[in-house]
Amino acid sequence: MPYRPVVVLAEDDGLLRDAMAEAMELEGYRVLACENGFTALKAFFSEPRVDVLVLDWLLPDIEGQDLIRMLHAQRSLVELPIVLTTGLDLELPSFEGAVCLLRKPFAPGELSRILHRLTQPGPPPATVAPRDQRVA
Numbered sequence: 149m150p151y152r153p154v155v156v157l158a159e160d161d162g163l164l165r166d167a168m169a170e171a172m173e174l175e176g177y178r179v180l181a182c183e184n185g186f187t188a189l190k191a192f193f194s195e196p197r198v199d200v201l202v203l204d205w206l207l208p209d210i211e212g213q214d215l216i217r218m219l220h221a222q223r224s225l226v227e228l229p230i231v232l233t234t235g236l237d238l239e240l241p242s243f244e245g246a247v248c249l250l251r252k253p254f255a256p257g258e259l260s261r262i263l264h265r266l267t268q269p270g271p272p273p274a275t276v277a278p279r280d281q282r283v284a
Contacts (some may be wrong), residue, residue: 152178153199153267158188158215159233160207164252168202171256177263185210189218192225200266202259203246205234216245229266231259 155177159165162183169181180195182188183209192198201219205212212232219225230245235252248262 153263154178154180154195154197155186155200155202155263156180156182156191156195156198157202158182158185158207159204162202168256168259171260172202172263175260175263177267183206185212185215188216192219192222198225198228200263201228201230201269202263203232204231205232205236206282220245231262231266278283 154174155172157165157169157179159168159181160183165181165183169179172179173275180198181187182191186209188201188203203212203215207215212234216230219228219230229247232246232249233252233254234249237251247266247270250258250262
């Protein structure tokens, strides 16, 4: 059986989390869907390998920036690619440790494109050009 890249998805909106997880699973990813930051943090320590974190910037228990700091404090997770999602109007340079920012609502194909680039064999790109994908 071929390897399925593992994505931890931290999103507090249940409907959005379910839709994102289903779309990623249809693309061939194994998704650990988490409703808050601490559940996501726990997933990292229960899973032998995580390839990408898709992180909502505002979670009910912890802000994205704080979760990123906690994960990067672990030597083995310093290079973990993180895709931030938010409905807020924020600039990417303020997101330490993230490779890109997707503004909600975003096109499902955009997340798919980013995950594909981040999970290809070889070193992940240093950054993935952020694109503001607001879908009316």
